Amino acid sequence: MIEIKNLTKSFGDLLVWEDVSFNIQDGETIAIIGKSGCGKSVLIKHINALLVPDSGSVLIDGEDIHKMDYVSKRKLRQKFGVLFQGSALFDSINTFENVAFPLRYFSNQSEEEIRNNVMEALSHVNLEDAYNKETSELSGGMRKRVGLARAIVLKPNYIMYDEPTSGLDPQTSQEINELIIDLAKSLDITSIVVTHDMHSVLKVADKVAFLDQEKLSWHGTVEEMKKSEHKALIDFITASEYQIKQRVEYN
Amino acid sequence: MKALRELGNYSTLLYQALRSSTEFKTYRKSFFHEMVKIGYDSVPIIMLTGFFTGSVMTIQSAYQLESAFIPLSTIGAIVSESILIELAAVISSLVLAGKVGARIATELGTMRVSEQIDALESMGFNSVSFLVVPRVLAGIMMFPVLYIVACVFGIGGGLLAGLFTGTVPAADFLLGARMYFQPWTVIFGFVKMFVFGFIITSISSYKGYYATGGAEGVGKSTTNATVISCMVVLLADFLLASLLL
Amino acid sequence: MKFSSEIKVGITVLLAAIAAVIGFRFMSDVPIFRQTLQIETVFDRVDGLAVGSQVYIKGVKVGSVGNMQFTETDSVQVSMRLDVPNSIPRGSVALLTSLGLIEGKSIVIELGDSDERVGFGEKIEGIYVESMMEVLGSKGEELGEDVSASLGELNQFLRQLNKTLDDDTRVTLNESLESTANATRRIAGLLEGKENEISEAIDAASSMLVQLDSLATDSRPQIETLMASIQENVDDLENLRTELETTTTSLNGILQKIENGEGTIGKLVNDPAVYDNIDELTKELTKLIKGINENPGRYLRHMSLIEIF
Known part of the structure; x- marks a missing residue:
């Protein structure tokens, strides 16, 4: 379980958000939504301590990650798989090596075991055939999937998606959304999805956290969200024609 | 204020690098890779730089010292001494600030803005040990090696230029070069290159590691890395000369 | 691959x-692949000697100076690396000397005549030789005064000589030579009856011209100024000739007297002793100028020394 308590962050004089608190239960999928630039990505970087908050704490199974020394912090980070917005693949090595990268350094597995693990991770994202492709040959959707394979290869307890569907066509977005659901089920993993794509949220999420006006404006389950009277939230989720239609249907 | 903060960040990065330099397993592979990139791959350009520095020195000194009262061996002495004590180290370093420094800053800058550094960190890597340490170590190890290359080709270039333009016979050149040769000069050159190697690789790593703002930011970091490296190299050259000579 | x-x-x-490694040995002037012989020597002082200074045996460069350090007796121990095929005999002596006036110091090893050879790291005797410049330096002031005093005198002498040559003697000489030649010419034209005397006069004149010629080559500068004044005088002569033209008649009268052996010119024509005197004068002059020309080094060296000091 991840407990986020009274987290406040600012860059210089610019306040990102303050006093953010919510819990993430094991096994659930939570979507963090909000406008671009409201600090969603910054928030998840606090969860695995890539960034340090001004105040507040993040407890992972009861331990405050920000109070740990660097070595245990790094150990704990390995419980998190992260899919970055631009996939963040290492462009000097090919697909297989990208996925094998953390294994080579953090496990004492033989070449055979590494190979098996990498191919298993690639099969989760349906990319077994592309294992020897160079990073530059991959399309945007494939890059996301390779990034995802790399994120799950160390068998993490948590996986964080930073804008998993941004920059992808609707069909590929749909595939990624299905992957998120698949992985959550098959690996019994806790997922944290940062997105502003409401379609994605409605499809994959169990819970929603809404960041607005420098604070956590609303959080609850998707069902609760659909019935919510929170004005900013309604404005946000009904910003597109399609979602207006959906909302009408729900009502 | 900004400069002070930069200096603070730079020192912090160096401290982290120093602290994580014990994790040899993490950076062993990239350390050798960097030694190839900084050392082996720079040999041709250093040969070229050294050779032309030497030959231009010879031709120009011969032109300026065109007098019956100055023995030709003086030219050999001037050329070889200047190359050993100053030019081989400084000119090579300025060239390498462009070649090696810019590459490091661009590489790390791109990794930073494309979140590859975050990715490394989130996988549990010590990104400083993985990216900065091998580069700085390779720099301080390979720069002195390149100094040797620059010296050999500089003095050789000077000798050949004197020979082929007919201004300084090889025997006179060597007589002068040997007469004023002091082992300390070479040691001083090594010390310089060691320091310059550290300066260029660490500043470029710092600039790249903390790059922000997309492709433009990477470009800016690269420019800054090269310019600041060059300036600090010249400053360090001055300091070393006044401290050690 | x-x-x-x-x-x-x-x-x-x-x-x-x-x-x-190769470059270092090459630059230190040590044979690149061969072992060198290292020997030591001790000097009282090593002014001007530097690491890398060269070592000669019989004018052949055989090595260079390694390091130098003080011994307990406050003299300086110098180690040399030599590249000699068969070491050097015991009893050899190292002289610390300079080969040129302004070059740095070198070590010259004078070989001994023993059959035994000096081994690696052994010591040979060292002697510090004062160089010319140092001798000059220590005696310089004394010497300088002497030299400048004698040069002062010399200058004065040269000035006087110049003055004498320029003003008095030269003009006098010119005048007498010119008037002689002139007179000779005239006389030759006019004295058809006196062929013997004329031919004598021509001989004398030609020998005189030979003298003048050698004089000219020996002392061109002086002659050149001489020629300038001769040119002037020739111009004068031109006037003189016209005057002479008008006074031919009166000359004729005088010549009548000369024919009779009356007056100085009559004596000049009839008495060869006068030619001899002129001849001798010319010779003396030639010798003097020659002397100055041939031996200017003596004076010029002092002159250049004056500039050095």
């Missing part, structure tokens, strides 16, 4: 290390 990073790095470092 693809090399791994480690091999590439290894090759680079190895080659550089080899280049450094």
